Amino acid sequence: MLIRIKGAHIVDPANRRDEIADLWIRDHEIVAALQDGAQADETVDASGLIAMAGGIDIHSHIAGANVNTARLMLPEQHRAHARRPAETPLSKIGWTTFETGRLYAQMGFTTVVEPAVSPHHALHAHLELADTPIIDKAILAILGNDDFVLSLLRSGESASALSDHIAWTLQTTRALGIKVVNAGGVAAFKDNIRSFSLDDVVPYYGVTSRAIVKALQRAVHEAGVPHPLHVHCNNLGLPGNFETALATIAAAEDLPLHLAHLQFYGYGKEGPQGFSSAAPQLAEAVNAARNVSIDVGQVMFGQTVTISSDVLRQFSARGQARPKKYAIIDGDSNGAGVVPYEYRAGSFHNAVQFAVGLELFLLINDPWRVFFTTDHPNGAPFTSYPEIFALLMDKDVRAEWLSRLPAEALAVTTLPSLTREYTLSEIAIMTRAAPARLLGLRDRGHLGAGARADIALYRPAKDIAQMFRAAARVYKDGELVVRDGTVTRSRYGRALHVTPVVEASMQRRMAEYYDERYGLPSDFMRVPEGAIRRPQPFEAVACRS
Amino acid sequence: MSLKDSISAEATASIDGAPASLDEAAVAAARLLARSCQPLIAGLGADVDGARAAIALAERVGGVIEHMHSAALLRNLDCLRETGIMLATPGEARMRADVVLLVGDGLTEAWPALNERLLRPPARTDGMDVARRIVWLAPATGARIPGFEGNIEIWGAGGGATLAVNLAALRARVKNRRIVNRRPPRSELPLTDLDALAATLRGARFGVAVWTAASLGALEIEMLHGLVRDLNETTRFSTLPLAEPDNSAGVLAACGWATGFPMRTGFGAGVPVHDPWRFDAERLVASGETDCVLWISAFEASPPAWLSAVNFIALCERTTQFAEAPNVRITVGRPGVDHDAVMHSSDVGTLVAATASARSSAPSVVQALERIGACLEDANARPC
Numbered sequence: 064m065l066i067r068i069k070g071a072h073i074v075d076p077a078n079r080r081d082e083i084a085d086l087w088i089r090d091h092e093i094v095a096a097l098q099d100g101a102q103a104d105e106t107v108d109a110s111g112l113i114a115m116a117g118g119i120d121i122h123s124h125i126a127g128a129n130v131n132t133a134r135l136m137l138p139e140q141h142r143a144h145a146r147r148p149a150e151t152p153l154s155k156i157g158w159t160t161f162e163t164g165r166l167y168a169q170m171g172f173t174t175v176v177e178p179a180v181s182p183h184h185a186l187h188a189h190l191e192l193a194d195t196p197i198i199d200k201a202i203l204a205i206l207g208n209d210d211f212v213l214s215l216l217r218s219g220e221s222a223s224a225l226s227d228h229i230a231w232t233l234q235t236t237r238a239l240g241i242k243v244v245n246a247g248g249v250a251a252f253k254d255n256i257r258s259f260s261l262d263d264v265v266p267y268y269g270v271t272s273r274a275i276v277k278a279l280q281r282a283v284h285e286a287g288v289p290h291p292l293h294v295h296c297n298n299l300g301l302p303g304n305f306e307t308a309l310a311t312i313a314a315a316e317d318l319p320l321h322l323a324h325l326q327f328y329g330y331g332k333e334g335p336q337g338f339s340s341a342a343p344q345l346a347e348a349v350n351a352a353r354n355v356s357i358d359v360g361q362v363m364f365g366q367t368v369t370i371s372s373d374v375l376r377q378f379s380a381r382g383q384a385r386p387k388k389y390a391i392i393d394g395d396s397n398g399a400g401v402v403p404y405e406y407r408a409g410s411f412h413n414a415v416q417f418a419v420g421l422e423l424f425l426l427i428n429d430p431w432r433v434f435f436t437t438d439h440p441n442g443a444p445f446t447s448y449p450e451i452f453a454l455l456m457d458k459d460v461r462a463e464w465l466s467r468l469p470a471e472a473l474a475v476t477t478l479p480s481l482t483r484e485y486t487l488s489e490i491a492i493m494t495r496a497a498p499a500r501l502l503g504l505r506d507r508g509h510l511g512a513g514a515r516a517d518i519a520l521y522r523p524a525k526d527i528a529q530m531f532r533a534a535a536r537v538y539k540d541g542e543l544v545v546r547d548g549t550v551t552r553s554r555y556g557r558a559l560h561v562t563p564v565v566e567a568s569m570q571r572r573m574a575e576y577y578d579e580r581y582g583l584p585s586d587f588m589r590v591p592e593g594a595i596r597r598p599q600p601f602e603a604v605a606c607r608s
Numbered sequence: 609m610s611l612k613d614s615i616s617a618e619a620t621a622s623i624d625g626a627p628a629s630l631d632e633a634a635v636a637a638a639r640l641l642a643r644s645c646q647p648l649i650a651g652l653g654a655d656v657d658g659a660r661a662a663i664a665l666a667e668r669v670g671g672v673i674e675h676m677h678s679a680a681l682l683r684n685l686d687c688l689r690e691t692g693i694m695l696a697t698p699g700e701a702r703m704r705a706d707v708v709l710l711v712g713d714g715l716t717e718a719w720p721a722l723n724e725r726l727l728r729p730p731a732r733t734d735g736m737d738v739a740r741r742i743v744w745l746a747p748a749t750g751a752r753i754p755g756f757e758g759n760i761e762i763w764g765a766g767g768g769a770t771l772a773v774n775l776a777a778l779r780a781r782v783k784n785r786r787i788v789n790r791r792p793p794r795s796e797l798p799l800t801d802l803d804a805l806a807a808t809l810r811g812a813r814f815g816v817a818v819w820t821a822a823s824l825g826a827l828e829i830e831m832l833h834g835l836v837r838d839l840n841e842t843t844r845f846s847t848l849p850l851a852e853p854d855n856s857a858g859v860l861a862a863c864g865w866a867t868g869f870p871m872r873t874g875f876g877a878g879v880p881v882h883d884p885w886r887f888d889a890e891r892l893v894a895s896g897e898t899d900c901v902l903w904i905s906a907f908e909a910s911p912p913a914w915l916s917a918v919n920f921i922a923l924c925e926r927t928t929q930f931a932e933a934p935n936v937r938i939t940v941g942r943p944g945v946d947h948d949a950v951m952h953s954s955d956v957g958t959l960v961a962a963t964a965s966a967r968s969s970a971p972s973v974v975q976a977l978e979r980i981g982a983c984l985e986d987a988n989a990r991p992c
Contacts, residue, residue: 131861132688134864134868135685135864135869138689138882159865159866159867161866183697183699183956184959186950186958186960186961187958187959190656190865190950191865194865194866252844253700253814254813254814255813255814387691387692388690388691388692389693390694390695391694391846392694392695392696392697393694393696393844394697396700580703580732581703582702582725582729583955587953587960588960589961590961591948593948594950594961596660
């Protein structure tokens, strides 16, 4: 099958293209422009449309045990959903796996990473992803509060032992990368520690948060995992916590490091309420540290639910639950907290949070190192992305939003003074080219020959949000799946994972460890292909050699 | 190998008690479902794949999904939906608990491995062992944990009827509140006992309360969560509510991600509607609101008496006996025994992939449901 997408405005920064041209798709792949006279099986008139590679979201909590706890906790949040067209098996349904895939596809996103899966819950997460249609997906496995890694660091074992363990974890859980969440703080909370910062020591294990982050950062790098260590810092949400983020950036030294949802660390202690934006200081540090990438975790106003493996933080936030209920989970060598929350435009604190996110977007110069997220659903549901694109691309839209926020909140931020507007090319870098590079997905995020035919066509409009809310056409692996903002064909994508070499000695060691500590075979967390019940549910991504 | 080939010719099926082929049974089942005004998929003792398929079928036929242990399961779930709760996994409880608070009866029935997995784990070699105190509130008189040799501090034995008020009194004393306890209902535990127990709980470094909702009432569970919430003001305490049998927790997980809701959810309106009262299987049958039940029980659960009052299709384990012959019966394999399966594990506290222990060619629930679903294409359209 040869498809010619004719006369689109191609925005493909990875290949330095920003021009009107044709795109050719052969089966699942984009191929080089054919000479005139080549016969396409189908020609699509795309004049006036913008073509980008399919969007890639590097940090969105869409699946797994904690997300499911949130669904079950909040039946009132999805009781009354409108009747949906029947393209997906359960497409009449609210905030489900089936809806998740459909809603992402309609916005032109084709790959989404669930960034926080406790290794013991990997199978559950993969089963949910298997029921998430159209898009491809991946998980990050969480390490760094677990007894095995902490014991290994306590006993001062070689760095290669940690690298081997990371390889074993990635292979066993079929993950794309490693995340650490409030390194050491989650473990310390189980010993009744109620606050934990970068140089605090985990009881019994005698290691600091800093030591855990640095050891994991190096070991992930040495294991050849394309995605650098994905870090959720200490002190999330607290006034003055920008200093924790600055110290973490400094601790990264020259190795790659990714800081997740930096907005939640952009808080100073200035102003009438002792809560202010420290985004300029953070942005300056990120601009200077070329080894560091970040995603924003933009806050938008409205009801949501916070889902985090930072159980210490979530426990501290339980008093702010709206509605008043929560679950705090002491998980296996991990933790989790599900706390519903409503961000209100009239709230001083929430308005500052909204501003900090946009300041980070606008003050960090390099779109290759700042990633577009709401930390779904922690800052806002991913369905608010179109509004955020509009806020970034149009300063008049921003001004209109700011006019509705408390002036005293904006006074402790720099947002009203910022005039930058993102270009389409910068949006394409931030949501396509850069995430593909960050995750090591060479055939994604661009429209060059050999790329996977994941393509989003948008119809330009004065209303930027509408343009991104409803893609004119979306192709997934060369197959048309969305037309005019509506899913027209459902299919199932794959879960992407790396397959590092695992030393036999680590296999044996983990078997002994799980037998002794848990009384379980070490393969209890395995994710066999046959358990997923979808054709070709997985796709391997190469490690750096 | 096609699905059809993979199902043995030995698969036993029957229609109105008379032997039938699997295909004939599937056609008959599809016809009953298609003609039903509101089919009810109940029992739902199935692996996770079986649950996924059952939910998809319910949506297709506008039916209701229900599970045989929904009532107990919802007593636990209601606390998640209405209040703040603390939860632990079996592994973390095993690694860390210095106080285990057992509450009520039925614990080893709900979790046969309670003793070796939680009460008496093997020593650690790295010197990080915790001394573990076992406290049991309101066991049946004379109850013991089979195999457990150590000391169990027992309080309020045989006092199941007054457990709610005992818990309330205990919670008050944990917070140093005065209790009057003069008029009934009152705690039969003397103040000195309550205070000793409260001191034990407050003195825990990482305590874990363990119960099964099959034995406790809604108020008791809610009070337990409140007690644990209060304890966390000064120390660490969590809970380990034991999962109901027949993979109820696995089915709940699948229902959650596929519909957003637990079981007792109906698709008749074209959108999923969850209503714990309205979609209670026994009530639906008694009221005549359903005229056709698809009863699924791949484990060895006994069928309920109310099935006799309605037309029903049974996907059941081979030894299952019914008071009245089902309109259609298809014998299915046992998950994890006859075929590989994903199920919730009480030992791990999450979904685990089990390899068949005695692999056979008996169809799985998902295979039987897919066969019925394929026949639905041909069955008559729903009349209402």
